Amino acid sequence: MSDNFPPDRAESRPPARGNENWEREALERIALAAIREQRAARRWRIFFRFLFLAVVALIAWGVFDFTGDRVAKAGKHTALIDLQGEIAANGDASADNIDDALRSAFEDENTAGVILRINSPGGSPVQAGIINGEIRRLRAKYPKTPLFVVVDDMCASGGYYVAAAADKIYVNKASIVGSIGVLMDGFGFTGLMDKLGVQRRMHTSGANKGAFDPFSPETPQMVAHAQAMLDQIHTQFIDAVKQGRGKRLKDDPELFSGMFWTGEKSVELGLADDFGDANYVAREIIKQPEIVDYTQKESISERVVRRFGASVGDAAVRALTLGGKLQLR
Numbered sequence: 001m002s003d004n005f006p007p008d009r010a011e012s013r014p015p016a017r018g019n020e021n022w023e024r025e026a027l028e029r030i031a032l033a034a035i036r037e038q039r040a041a042r043r044w045r046i047f048f049r050f051l052f053l054a055v056v057a058l059i060a061w062g063v064f065d066f067t068g069d070r071v072a073k074a075g076k077h078t079a080l081i082d083l084q085g086e087i088a089a090n091g092d093a094s095a096d097n098i099d100d101a102l103r104s105a106f107e108d109e110n111t112a113g114v115i116l117r118i119n120s121p122g123g124s125p126v127q128a129g130i131i132n133g134e135i136r137r138l139r140a141k142y143p144k145t146p147l148f149v150v151v152d153d154m155c156a157s158g159g160y161y162v163a164a165a166a167d168k169i170y171v172n173k174a175s176i177v178g179s180i181g182v183l184m185d186g187f188g189f190t191g192l193m194d195k196l197g198v199q200r201r202m203h204t205s206g207a208n209k210g211a212f213d214p215f216s217p218e219t220p221q222m223v224a225h226a227q228a229m230l231d232q233i234h235t236q237f238i239d240a241v242k243q244g245r246g247k248r249l250k251d252d253p254e255l256f257s258g259m260f261w262t263g264e265k266s267v268e269l270g271l272a273d274d275f276g277d278a279n280y281v282a283r284e285i286i287k288q289p290e291i292v293d294y295t296q297k298e299s300i301s302e303r304v305v306r307r308f309g310a311s312v313g314d315a316a317v318r319a320l321t322l323g324g325k326l327q328l329r
Contacts, residue, residue, distance in 0.1 A: 087123030122157030171263030181258025
């Protein structure tokens, strides 16, 4: 009996040590969790606001295109258009970009003359042919507005295809000019596959559907067909050059062989007319030293779309299609 606590003393015993403040600790944990959640939500709101502002700025930059150099002019001026790099449908030197710039320059009533400054190794015969045709059309529509080509480092192959449509061509003595020819290149892996013991398995629904497959051997028929295509495009190229340059071309058997020359030699051969840069032509030939740049410049949004869209797709096609590609080079 003496070993048992009385009922009133057992009920009044203090709680175990460390548990007397559990209600406060639980409330503190709940409060801290709520504060942390509020802070995280606030950080995400700030992030999305900055992201929204960045997207708005990108769209505004794409719409207004602050990268352009063209400034509205009240008086007469010389229009300048740059054709730089490979002539290709998805590049800066595409027919769409160059033709748009040409039309803008010719349609401006204050344009005294147009300079097309070229620095290109060539590229697509289709794109070069389109630009050549548009230059000839605009020259016929605006006969009082001359168009001169000024060559920087290089005006070869497709670049010269374009230049041949100009009134006159001006070069530097050390420029590279010419290469009037067509190229179709690719790779063949049949010998390597034989050594490695790899067998090509390709099934087609047409006798020539697999022609120029890099993993299959060439046939005489394929080679003959490819050569016929190259010769036909080469003839188109030669006709365009003769139409543009006329009697200025010298009678030289190497002229249309795909050979290229210095600017100094190109003047002797009649491929170019004289020496001079853009400032010289604007000042001394067109007589309007004030130059306005009409070059079509990509906005940031267009550049992002092209580089991460069309260019990626083009690269994928090239990777999957290792066969021939026609180029004026």
